[in-house]
Amino acid sequence: MASFEVIGGKKLKGSIQPQGAKNEALQIISAVLLTDQEVRIENIPDILDVNLLIELLADMNVQVNRIDPHTCTFKADNINTDYLNSPAFREKGSKLRGSVMLAGPMLARFKKAYIAKPGGDKIGRRGVDTHILGFQKLGATFNYNPTTSCLEFTTAGLKGTYMMLDEPSVTGTANVLMASVMAEGVTQIYNAACEPYIQQLCRMLNSMGAEITGVGSNLLTVKGVKELSGTTHKMLPDMIEIGSFIGLAAMTSSELTIKNAGIEHLGVIPDKFKRLGIQMTFKGDDIYIPAQDHYEISTYMDGGILTIYDNPWPGFTPDLISIVLVTAIQAKGSVLIHQKMFESRLFFTDKLIDMGAQIILCDPHRATVIGLDRKHKLRGITMSSPDIRAGQALLIAALSAEGKSTIQNIEQIDRGYQQIDKRLIELGADIQRIDEKK
Structure with a gap:
């Protein structure tokens, strides 16, 4: 069983192209x-x-x-x-x-x-x-x-x-x-x-x-x-990878360009991340995300706390709920994440809480994230990836954290993200793949 050793806190920079869907x-x-x-x-x-x-x-x-x-x-x-x-x-x-x-x-x-x-x-x-x-x-x-x-x-x-x-x-x-x-x-x-x-x-x-x-x-x-x-x-570009890269850029204060993103097929995905305060610009079919020291979660017009929930298309895809949740950790403000479709998908939040995130797991389907606004960094810990999307969310958290994190059971991440360590290393990430068989 392989693992990632991640030294977090490094800003990334460059261009990345999403895999096929x-x-x-x-x-x-x-x-x-x-x-x-x-x-x-x-x-x-x-x-x-x-x-x-x-x-x-x-x-x-x-x-x-x-x-x-x-x-x-x-x-x-x-x-x-x-x-x-x-x-x-x-x-x-x-x-x-x-x-x-x-x-x-x-x-x-x-x-x-x-x-x-x-x-x-x-x-x-x-x-x-x-x-x-x-x-x-x-x-x-x-x-x-x-x-x-x-x-x-x-x-x-x-x-x-x-x-x-x-x-x-x-x-x-x-x-x-x-x-x-x-x-x-x-x-x-x-x-x-x-x-x-x-x-x-x-x-x-x-x-x-x-x-x-x-x-x-x-x-x-x-x-x-x-x-x-x-x-x-x-095949189209993978919309889940694209959302993951948007969240990664925000959490690590990085300047990234997502090349050939198939923007016309992304539906509400860019808008949901914009509601978290993430800036982005469309340049042809590329998405440019500038480095942001701060990003602020919007509220409803009456001042109510924002809720992001999954729905069948053209609603927000459930595969990005884990990514939105982790991205909100360092935002300013609060958001309620409502995962309607799967009752075990939010259980990985205990690992984020151990890293220093302010998250209240209300029940198996709902979690409230109180953003840290970068006043406190997450701390590196040892954790295990429970599924593909939670695994990628934990990787994003580790890349933004202070110190070393170890993510075990990364075969789960490999199931959905091709050579993610090598591609992120090219952007400046410090990730080492450890194969326990050796």
């Missing part, structure tokens, strides 16, 4: 199973979760050609469908929640699919009910195998229908959408997620010959086709 990658790469023709994917993030999904495809006999660390071609013309019912798949698939999105394409093309007990972040209950109900409405049957802890789906042929999803789940929408593109007839998916990554998946599928309308809305209409062809698709 992790949450888009897991959907897009799963979609290559929908055709026997070659699909080229560009701007792939070189991170653990995505590389594990690519390994799973290769294990299924998908021809994978890694042209460079961020570009791959895939050809799924000789799939071993039985692999998904093997102990090897269950072991590897259980490490990656994104493996559930193989089920939609497999049902559409091969009429059977399996979902292993999903892994991923331990941030609260994250059921697969939306996926199951959607597949059932398309005509699939499922069986839970208690021996393998695996869900098994079969169908004689999926048929289009109208459905209202029980929640606007991003992975649920993606999975049902991929299942429906080759279903007989017309499918309407209401209460669909409409995040930019779902829009990207729709555009990719349409470029492969699918007929999807309503892209960008919460009502997707899919006219089933008999087969799909190959395509080339380029």
Whole structure:
């Protein structure tokens, strides 16, 4: 198990380019199973979760050609469908929640699919009910195998229908959408997620010959086709990385430029950080953040304390709640952070409190941050990363703190941020990766 040793208190300076979007990658790469023709994917993030999904495809006999660390071609013309019912798949698939999105394409093309007990972040209950109900409405049957802890789906042929999803789940929408593109007839998916990554998946599928309308809305209409062809698709920049870099610049009083940020796809993210008092300027598709000695949290017009909460798109993404919380530590003023969707995501605040942050954890979903306004520095401690986003938040805290911090279990950070230590070292950060195997 590796760790980071961080000497904090150093100002960073320079330019950094965000990786390709992790949450888009897991959907897009799963979609290559929908055709026997070659699909080229560009701007792939070189991170653990995505590389594990690519390994799973290769294990299924998908021809994978890694042209460079961020570009791959895939050809799924000789799939071993039985692999998904093997102990090897269950072991590897259980490490990656994104493996559930193989089920939609497999049902559409091969009429059977399996979902292993999903892994991923331990941030609260994250059921697969939306996926199951959607597949059932398309005509699939499922069986839970208690021996393998695996869900098994079969169908004689999926048929289009109208459905209202029980929640606007991003992975649920993606999975049902991929299942429906080759279903007989017309499918309407209401209460669909409409995040930019779902829009990207729709555009990719349409470029492969699918007929999807309503892209960008919460009502997707899919006219089933008999087969799909190959395509080339380029992923968006990762909005979560972009938000992380904005928070990092503020906490460390650093002057940073985020290059090629895909600003038109960021929604309310820049505005939420501006509410914390963070200055930024858009220069073309770059975001320039000047060094700020102080930044002040705004209040509501009636003087009430600002609340930042997560919501389905176009609301604020839950993946940046941890970053906003840590960024508020050194602001002037107070903010209530309300994490609605996951009941375990705020538990990492105990580590920030040990570092000297003034945070009141009201309940599993809400925390109040009383900003220090840089009157006191955080102090370095030893801590462990519980999940991807909390891990990055702890890294930001460590980089702003006085003295040495040790962050253990950094494999969690590596799952979502590619070579984050090397990229931040280039900006002036003092980070050392310690591999305990050596």
